Amino acid sequence: MSAQETAVRPMRIVVCIKQVPKAQELQVDPATQTLKRVGVPSEINPPDANALELALTLKERHAAEVVVLSMGPTSFDESLERAVAMGADRAVLLTDRILGGSDTVPTAYALSETIQKIGGYDLILCGEETTDASTGHVGPGIAGHLDLPQITYVSDIRIVDGKVRARRTAEDGTEYWETALPTLCTVNFGCNKPRSPTLTGKIRVKRGGVLVHWSCAEVGIDPKKVGLFNSPTIVAKVDTVKLPPRAGRIFTGEPKEAVRALLEALLRDRVIAP
C-alpha cells in the first residue's frame, strides 16, 4: 500500500486473539487427558494481549483502525468485548460448529479467509504463541495463506514512510527488520503492559454494534478444509508429569561446606550436569 492511499483512509490493523483458560487456573482432566475448559476462568491469551497493546499504541500514533479477530465459540465474546473496551474499534468472531476440533492448519486457513473478508488490512498482529497449545503456528500460517511477509517475535514496531520497522528478539540478540506494508508480525509475550479497559470503551461495548459473528458460509470458508477431520495433528497420548516428592534435606554447617555438600548431592542425583 502506498503512502498516498494511507492518507485517504486510516491504516487498518487486524489483531488475532484467542481466549484461553487463565494460566494460573490450568487443569488437566485426569479422565480425558485434555485441558479443562469448562468452568475455568478465561482471559485473552497473554501474548495476544501484548499484540493488542502494540496495535493500540500504533493506533494512538497513526490514527489507525484496530480490528480484533477471533475464532471460537460465542463465549469468546467476553475477550473480544474486553479488547474493544481496551480501545480496539471493532471485533469479529468467526464462529461455526464445523470449525470444532480444528488444529493450527485449518485455523490459519480459516482466519486468513476471514481477514480477507474484513479486507483493507495493512498490518496483521498475532501473539507469538498461545499459552494453551504453544505451537506458534497460526501467525506464520496466516502469512503463508495471504502471501505476506512476516516478522516473528517482535517486541516493537515503528511505521515509517508506509514501511514497518520491527525489533525482533532473537536468541542471541536483537534484530531490526524492515518490510513494506501489508505485513504480519507475531508479538513477544511480555514486551509491553496491556492497558486496562476504559469507561469509554466499556460504554461503546454496551451501546452495541462493535462485535459481529460470522459463520463459515458467510466468510466463504470451504467446509472440507476445516474441523477435526481436516486437521493433520493426531494427539496420540498426553502425559501429565508427576512431580517427584521433595527430599527436604537441609544442609547445615559452614556455608562453604554446606554449598559443596549441596552441589555434590545435586550432581549425584543428576539434577545438574557436571
Add this chain to the structure above:
Amino acid sequence: MIRRSLLFGPLFRDGKRENVERFDAIVVGAGPAGSAAALTLARKGFSTLLVERGRVPGAKGMFGGRVYAWALQDLLPEWAKDCPVERYVVRENLAFLTEDSSLGVSFESPKLTQGRTASFTALRSAFDSWLAKKAQDVGAMLVTGIRVDDLWREGGRVRGVTVAPNDRVAADLVVIAEGAASVLVRAAALRTDLEPREVSVGVKETIELPAETIQERFGLGQKEGAAFVFAGQASLGLRGGGFLYTNRATISLGLVVSAEDLARKKIEVAELQTKFRTHPAVQRMIRGGKILEYSAHLVPELGASMAPRLWGDGVLVAGDAAGFLINNGYTFRGVDLAIASGIAAGEAAEYARAAGGMTASNLAAYDRFLRARNVLTDLERFRLAPLFLKNERLFGMYPRMLMEIAERLYTVDGSGKDRLLSIVLDEASSADIPKWKLLLDLLQGARSM
C-alpha cells in the same frame, strides 16, 4: 447472535475517535443509593450511566445486613416479588453485655412484618445486583469494574466524570453515591477530609450455619428472622455497639465502633470483634458456625449538622457519601435512607430539568425532596443521638450497673432481698455516678431517641 452488520455499521466512526460519550446523568456507585437514583432517573427519561468499581454490584460494598423496607416500597411497590430477602425480621432484641453476662429486652409485633414497617435481612452482593438490575430494566446502563477517581469540572461546575486523562464521560448531572469513603465529594469541594471523630468503623463476619439450626436456635419459621443490637461489653465500652442478624443460612455478626475511640485506646477492631464473638451470650447463638467472610467498612457518623453540602452545579450527593446514616443506639439505619435519598436525587433532577438546567440553585430542590421522604427530618431528629452516644457511661458504666441490678434481683442465695429502688440507687452510688448525672443522662437519652 449477529448484533449489527459490519457493512452497515459505524465502520469508520473513528475519524472522530476522541468523541466523548455523553449521558444526561451519571451515577457513581451501584449500591442502594446509586441504583435507586439511576432507576429513578431512567424512569424519568434521563439517559443514565451507572458506574460501579466492583466486578459486580455489591462486590465492594458492605452493610450490616438489614433493610427497612419503606423506601424500597416507594421505589418498587412490587419489591417483595423477587427481592433476594434472606429473612423477614419478626423479633427485635436489645441486649446489654458485661464480661460474662447479658441482659436483654425482646420485642415482637405484627407491625414488624407488615408492609412499609417491615424489615428484612439481605446479603449485599445479591441485594445490590438485584437493585442494579432493576435500574437496567428501565434503561440505565450499568458499567462495572471501573473506578471513578475524579470529577470532570469546568469553571466550577461538574461536567462529568474523569477516569483517566483520555477517559472522560460527560453528563449534565453527576450523582455521587460511592459510600462513606467518597473521594468525589472532596473532588467536588463539597466537603473536606473526614476526621476520625466523624466516622465509625464497621466490621462484619458472615457465619455459616444450616437454616434449620438457625430456625431452631432462634425460634423462627422458614422465612422469619431475628435482629439483635448489643451494647456495653460488645464494644469493650467504646462508643458503638454490636449487631447480629439472621440470614437464611448465615448469620451476620458485627460491630460499629467509633474510630476516634479505637485510635485513642489503641485497640484493633479485629481484636474487638474476636472478644465480641467469643462472649458467652454471642457464642451460644453462633455455636458450630463457620466464618465465611470478614469485612470492614467506614460508617459516617456525621449527623445532619456535619453532613457535606448535598448539591452543587451539576452534582448531587446521596446515601452514605452524604452521611445519611442513623445510629441511635437501638437501630442502625443506612440502606433505607440511601434508597430514599436516591429517589430524591432523581426527583431533584427532574425538577431542575423543568426549571432550566442542573444548576446548584435548581438542584437545591433536593433538600425539599429529601424532607418529603423524611431523610433529613429523621437525621435532624436524631442529630443529638451521636452526642448522647458519645456519653461513655452509656456503653461502659450503665450496662454494668444494670447487670449487677439484674444479678441481685435474680440470684437467690437465701440472704434476703432488697427492694428494687434501693438496689438501683445503691448500684449507682457504688458505680460512682452522682444522682444528678444519672437523671441528666436519662433526660438526654429520652430527648435524643
